[in-house]
Amino acid sequence: MQYQQLGSTGVFVSKLCFGAMTFGGKGTIFEVIGGLSQKDSDSLIGQTIDAGINFFDTANVYGQGDSETQLAKALGDRRKDVVIATKVFGRMGEGANNVGLSRLHIMQQCDASLKRMKTDYIDLYQIHGFDSLTSLDETMRALDDLVRQGKVRYIGCSNLAAWQVMKAQCISTVRNLEHFVTLQAYYSLVGRDLEREIVPMLKDQGMGLLPWSPLAGGWLSGRWRKGADDLTSRRSALIPQRYDLSIPANQQKLDAADALGRLADETGISLIHIALAFVIRHPAVTAAIIGPRTMEQLESQIGAVDVELSDDVLDRIDEIVPPGTTINPTDAGWTNPALEARARRR
Secondary structure, three states: OOEEEOOOOOOEEEOEEEEOOOEOOOOOHHHHHOOEOHHHHHHHHHHHHHOOOOEEEOOOOHHHHHHHHHHHHHHHHHHHHOEEEEEEOOOOOOOOOOOOOOHHHHHHHHHHHHHHHOOOOEEEEEEOOOOOOOOHHHHHHHHHHHHHOOOEEEEEEEOOOHHHHHHHHHHHHHHOOOOEEEEEEEOEOOEOHHHOOHHHHHHHHOOEEEEEOOOHHHOOOOOOOOOOOOOOOHHHHHOHHHOOOOOHHHHHHHHHHHHHHHHHHHHOOOHHHHHHHHHHHOOOEOOEEEOOOOHHHHHHHHHHHHOOOOHHHHHHHHHHOOOOOEOOHHHHOOOOHHHHHHHHHO
C-alpha cells in the first residue's frame, strides 16, 4: 500500500480509503446500496487492514448511524491504528433542528457519532454539503470548538463549490479558526469537471481531494459495455435517472465506458484498475474512496495502487473524455443540500 499526506497535515493515509456507506441501513435507502451485516463488515474490514488500508470514511446518515456503529465494531481495538472520517449535515430525526449545519445540530451529532463509534475523537469531521440557511461563520466556529475540545482532530468538507470552500477558508483566516484540510467530491474518468476550478483551488489552499465514486457508480466496473446482456445493477434500480439509457447523457456515458473498456482490453489492465489508478495518480488527490460490498470487489480494487498508466494510455483517456469535462452532471450528488436544509422550515 502507498500512503499520502492528508492535505497539508502531518497525518499519512492510504491512497485508497474504505467507504463504509454499504454497512447496515436496514429499512432505508442504504439497505439497497449495501445493507451489509456485521459479519460481512467484520470480514471486509479485516481484509482491508491486512492490505494496508488505514483510512475509513463514513457518515451519520449512512443507515441512520448503522454504518458508524458497524465500522466501530469491525475495527475494535485497531481503531487507534487507523484514521476515521465521518460527516454531519443530513437529516437524523423528525425534529425541525435535526438537519443542517447549525451549532446545535453539529454539536449534537458529533457527540452522537462519538458514542456510536465508541471513540473519544474523530480524526476528520466533514460537513456533508452546503447549508444555505446557516451562516458559514456559525458552522466554522462550531467546528473549531470541536477541535479545541479535543473531540475532532481535523475538519473537512464534502460536495461544496469552489467559492463556498474559499468563503469558509477566508472566514477561518479572519477569525483565527480551524481550516478545512480536505474536500470530498465526485471525480472519475467520466466526471472530470472539478479539474477546472476545484483542483486549482485545492492546490492554492493546500487541501487534499478525497474523490467519491471513482468508478462512477459502477459505470467503470467493466460490466457496462455495448451489447451486454444485463445492463442493470442495485443502484440502477435505486436511481434510474443515472442509468436509463433512453436519457442521452447516459447513452453517452455508455459510449465512454465501452471505449474505456476497449482500452482496458488492449492494455491488459482491468478497467477498474485504470479508473482507480487514473484518480489516485492525480497530484491533488489524497485518497480515492472505494465502497466494495464483497471480498471479490475489494480484491479487484486494491491492486490499483500499484498500476502505472503510460502517457499513451493517458492520452487515449483524454481523447475519450477530455480534461475538465463530465458526461452526466447529475452525478454531482445524491440530493440538493439546499432543498434538504430548507425542509426543516416546513
